Amino acid sequence: MNVAIVVFSETGKTLKLAELAREKLLADRHSVQLTRLQTDPVFDSKHNLPEDQIKFTNLPDLGSASVLIFGTPVWAFRPCAAGRKALRDLGPQLKGKSVLPFITHGFPWAWLTGTSSASALRRLAADFGAKALAGVVLSGSMKKGEDRYQAAAEKIRNLLK
Numbered sequence: 001m002n003v004a005i006v007v008f009s010e011t012g013k014t015l016k017l018a019e020l021a022r023e024k025l026l027a028d029r030h031s032v033q034l035t036r037l038q039t040d041p042v043f044d045s046k047h048n049l050p051e052d053q054i055k056f057t058n059l060p061d062l063g064s065a066s067v068l069i070f071g072t073p074v075w076a077f078r079p080c081a082a083g084r085k086a087l088r089d090l091g092p093q094l095k096g097k098s099v100l101p102f103i104t105h106g107f108p109w110a111w112l113t114g115t116s117s118a119s120a121l122r123r124l125a126a127d128f129g130a131k132a133l134a135g136v137v138l139s140g141s142m143k144k145g146e147d148r149y150q151a152a153a154e155k156i157r158n159l160l161k
């Protein structure tokens with residue numbers, strides 16, 4: 001399959017999960033294009049602009065992709081504004097495609113902002129006529145190590161099998 005992965009990531013965690021998922025999907029012989037969204041003007045936690053002022057400079061053309069894997073962190077109990085805005089901007093390209101949303105967040109329990117944020121992205125994708133696949137949530141943890149990232153990337157891989 002042709003898979004587009006699009007992420008907004010401020011501190012790199014969402015990007016790291018996206019990169020691991022890309023490795024696994026390439027091993028499964030999918031074709032994968034990964035885009036880390038850039039904004040102009042700057043959007044980050046110090047420049048937390050409202051959605052209508054967020055402009056992306058590298059929003060990809062999804063024409064050849066049949067699946068969009070879309071990742072964003074949770075900010076203030078929901079997908080961060082750049083994530084919501086990017087999915088809306090991509091919306092006109094989503095009809096008939098499968099969309100697999102994923103979320104990274106700081107709380108160590110998915111039920112606390114993670115699952116609800118993934119559901120919000122699924123609803124948004126479905127509103128644009130996409131087939132929304134199950135969402136994947138990577139919660140925070142005090143534990144160091146790659147295991148949680150590997151497990152979440154594996155979930156993404158399995159959802160495309």
Ligand SMILES: Cc1cc2nc3c(=O)[nH]c(=O)nc-3n(C[C@H](O)[C@H](O)[C@H](O)COP(=O)(O)O)c2cc1C
Pocket residue numbers: 008009010011012013014015045072073074075076077078104105106107112113114
């Ligand atoms: C402004 C801000 C608000 C946040 N709000 C939440 C929140 O409500 N719930 C949560 O679990 N994590 C929250 N976090 C933590 C991030 O979701 C988490 O660190 C995420 O993995 C960062 O992803 P990134 O490294 O791709 O930017 C917040 C982080 C920031 C900067």
